[in-house]
Amino acid sequence: MMEGFGFPASAGQFRFQAERQIVERLIEGINSHCMLDLGCGIGSWAEYFAHHFSKVVAVEASKPLFNVMAQQCASLTNVTPIYGDALSFEPEEPYSMAFLGGMLMYLNESDVVALLRKLIPFIDAGGVILCRETTVRQGTVIRDGTYQVAYRSVQTYTEIFEQCGIASVKVEANMPYLLMQMGCETIKKWKGIMPSPLQAIPVAGWLTYWGLRLCNPWITSVPALFGRTFPELTNHFFLLRPAISEDS
Numbered sequence: 109m110m111e112g113f114g115f116p117a118s119a120g121q122f123r124f125q126a127e128r129q130i131v132e133r134l135i136e137g138i139n140s141h142c143m144l145d146l147g148c149g150i151g152s153w154a155e156y157f158a159h160h161f162s163k164v165v166a167v168e169a170s171k172p173l174f175n176v177m178a179q180q181c182a183s184l185t186n187v188t189p190i191y192g193d194a195l196s197f198e199p200e201e202p203y204s205m206a207f208l209g210g211m212l213m214y215l216n217e218s219d220v221v222a223l224l225r226k227l228i229p230f231i232d233a234g235g236v237i238l239c240r241e242t243t244v245r246q247g248t249v250i251r252d253g254t255y256q257v258a259y260r261s262v263q264t265y266t267e268i269f270e271q272c273g274i275a276s277v278k279v280e281a282n283m284p285y286l287l288m289q290m291g292c293e294t295i296k297k298w299k300g301i302m303p304s305p306l307q308a309i310p311v312a313g314w315l316t317y318w319g320l321r322l323c324n325p326w327i328t329s330v331p332a333l334f335g336r337t338f339p340e341l342t343n344h345f346f347l348l349r350p351a352i353s354e355d356s
């Protein structure tokens with residue numbers, strides 16, 4: 109998300125640490141047995157979860173990302189790396205938590221529904237599904253091309269979850285993401301108005317990043333005060349609990 113914007117190397121680490129605090133709070137009190145990390149990317153979260161759950165099953169469909177993740181988690185004996193598509197993955201054991209971090213946006217709506225319905229019987233009593241998804245303020249925005257994604261609104265996700273019989277226990281804005289996204293969209297605008305030789309991205313990125321960090325958190329509420337929908341993309345955590353069926 110943050111390459112090419114001139115932000116310092118620590119920007120990704122800052123966002124990850126801040127998101128970790130949110131996740132820790134959201135999942136406080138759930139069982140720490142087995143967890144499933146679907147679309148685990150390079151495994152930053154899988155590695156983190158390995159210190160909190162007795163077993164982590166980490167699934168990734170991209171071979172290069174899978175390889176990085178497998179290497180990163182090689183010393184963690186409680187991580188089971190699986191190279192494959194989440195849609196064809198067959199769960200085999202009960203999970204205290206399924207984490208889908210930025211994966212649903214790559215799936216069309218019927219695949220999202222099919223995937224969640226497949227997971228529900230494997231979430232143990234008291235267990236949760238935690239999604240972290242990039243969102244838009246209204247409806248659904250499809251981006252085609254080399255990077256194909258569907259950005260959905262909180263309402264659209266809530267309706268999809270309801271279709272699957274899943275209650276949203278909590279929906280929380282991902283403020284660390286929002287702050288970084290404000291920076292990314294500011295630099296994109298800068299690139300759009302300045303001729304290339306004058307862009308000085310390392311300087312513009314550094315100033316933008318540290319300006320936002322120093323003015324955090326109040327800066328995130330400024331666009332709304334002026335009636336501006338900025339940044340265009342937001343991000344939310346969805347803490348979901350499958351409804352308990354009558355026969356369970």
Ligand SMILES: C[S@@+](CC[C@H](N)C(=O)[O-])C[C@H]1O[C@@H](n2cnc3c(N)ncnc32)[C@H](O)[C@@H]1O
Nearest residue numbers: 147148149168169170193194195209210211214
């Ligand atoms: C935005 S990245 C997030 C990675 C990681 N979950 C995180 O939060 O840092 C989404 C990941 O989902 C993976 N992915 C997308 N569709 C997938 C699918 N159908 N099956 C498995 N992985 C998938 C992508 O390859 C990518 O690594």
